[in-house]
Amino acid sequence: MTEQGVRWTADQVLALAPDDASRRAGGKLGVAGPWSGTGCGGRGAVWGLCRGSGRTPYRTVVDTTGPAYACSCPSRKFPCKHALGLLLLWAGGGVPDTEAGAPDWAEKWLAGRRERAEGARAEADTGPADPEAARRRSERRAARITAGAQELERRLADLLRGGLASAETAGYGLWEETAARMVDAQAPGLASRVRELGAIPGSGAGWPVRLLEECALTHLLDRAWLSTDRLPGPLAATVRSRVGLSAPPEGPVVRDGWLVLAQYDSADGRLTTRRVWLHGRTSGRTALLLSFGAAGRAPELALPVGSVLDAALRPYEGGGGLRAELVERFGLSPSTAPPSGTSLADALAAYGRVLKEDPWLDTWPVTLSGVVPARADHGWQLADAGGAEPPEPVPPSAGGRADERGAVPLTRGAQGRSGLWRLVALSGGGPITVFGEIGHQGFTPLAAWAPEAPEETVPLV
Known part of the structure; x- marks a missing residue:
């Protein structure tokens, strides 16, 4: 126990690693041998000097309330192996509490973080320096996005006019060229959808159906953007968000103890x-x-899965009200019991309701209770454990719909992850609670809890 709260577990520290290589390297540094001058104190700071290959040890400091990291090593990864090793040493009780405070080099970095945080809060309170200039910039970008949406409409019309079969023979180059034009139009949301379209041809059985579905959704987004002025306010906000025209968060600030359910990267x-x-x-x-994070660099935000973050968040408009901005962090505490779960049928009904507000929503976060991972002819699925008999397999054509006995298939990506075997082992054939994303392609499990250890969050990604 320290002034900053309960120390993290080793699993929570390793969950912060940007990749497997960093996880292994950090594990080797999680012992006292290479470290000197270590300490931890108030405001969540942990620091130390790590002996490396050079004459001068690396200076490593971590602000656990962020968390945020600084190290004099040349690594471009966040956190680097030295920060991971220091946190592992701290988690194991190998870093002493220091009443004298952090050394000058660590305190300088910590003070800089506090000053930047205060400056950011002040800027958020005062708003933009020149509202009129901001309005003109917004109008110019909207005009570029409109031109990009019109060009994309012509690309989709040409595709359908020539037949979907031409998409497989044309290759990915034309899609990438179209995506680049969407980037030039400052519409990253449209660019992302175009790249997804280009990856569908040749992706496996049934790809023409999937391509047609995604083309229809992209067409719907184009037409919605071109008619934004006639849409209801919430739907217009969703459309702006989907094309990539981000707006600052404007909802009320919510301070709470936020359980970190899952964390994963996509590139x-x-x-x-x-x-x-x-x-x-x-x-x-x-x-x-x-x-x-830019290509080749991990994003800086990293939170230990299973911990509770005392923080203030401000939600964005659109997207079902899920996305939020982290306004201020106050500290971390041990994990608690998982959220109250729901049934498969209720989870799918919730996803259906939110689709009315956001037709482009691929998935919706849900916590399922009383489910069992089961093997079916088409692959793995989550089945409702309420019935005495195991559920009938869900046919592949059913997509993400639950059958009458309550079962939903895992997505194709989830079928090949190592987290699937952790999920199966955790269940042992019995009902468990699982958090994940449910959508038209099935369910992707992200975290789970066993009945005998409800306060231990098991990450699955």
């Missing part, structure tokens, strides 16, 4: 996007934090 070769799912213990809200 498109240009940008790495980190998604962090949170659940408010008091508000009952589910929130999504997004963080981005």
Whole structure:
């Protein structure tokens, strides 16, 4: 126990690693041998000097309330192996509490973080310096997006006129060229959809159906953008968000103890996007934090899965009200019991309702209770454990719909992850609670809890 709260577990520290290589390297540094001058104190700081290959040890400091990291090593990863090793040493009780405070080099970095945080809060309170200039910039970007949407409509019309079969022979180059034009039009949301369209041809049996479905959704988004002025306010906000025209968060600030449910990265070769799912213990809200890193670099935001983050969030418009901005962090505490779960039928009904507000929503976060991972002819699925008999397999054509006895298939990506075997082992054939994303392609499990250890969050990604 320290002034900053209960120390993290080793699993929570390793969950912060940007990749497997960093996880292994950090594990080797999680012992006292290479470290000197370590300490931890108030405001969540942990620091130390790590002996490396050079004459001068690396200076490493971590702000666990962020968390955020600084190290004098040349690594471009966040956190680097030295920060991971220091946190592992701290988690194991190998870093002493220091009443004298952090050394000058660590305190300088910590003070800089506090000053930047205060400056950011002040800027948020005062708003943009020149509202009129901001309005003109917004209008110019909207005009470029409109031109991009019109060009994309012509591309889709040409595709359908020539027949979907031509998409397989044309290759990916034409799609990438179209995506690049959407980037030039400052419509990253449209560019992302175009790249997804280009990856569908030749992706397996039934690809023409999937391509037609995605083309229809992209066409719907184009037409919605071109008619934004005639849409209801919430739907217009969703459309602006989907094309990539982000707006500052404007909802009321919500301070809560947020259970970190899951954290995972996705990359498109240009940008790495980190998604962090949170659940408010008091508000009952589910929130999504997004963080981005340039190609080859992990995003800086990293939270230990299973911990509870005392923080203030401000939600964005659109997207079902899920995405939020992390306004201020106050500290971390041990994990607690998972959110109250729901049945498969209720989860799918909730996804159906939110589709009315956002037709482009691929998935919806849900916590399922009393489900069992089961093997079916087409692959793995989650089945409702309420019945005495095992459920009938869901045919592949059923997509993400539950059958009459309550079962939903796992998505194709989830079928090949190592987390699937952790899920099966955790269940042992019995009912468990699982958090994940449900959608038209099935369910992707992200975290789970066993009945005998409801406060231990088991990450599945």
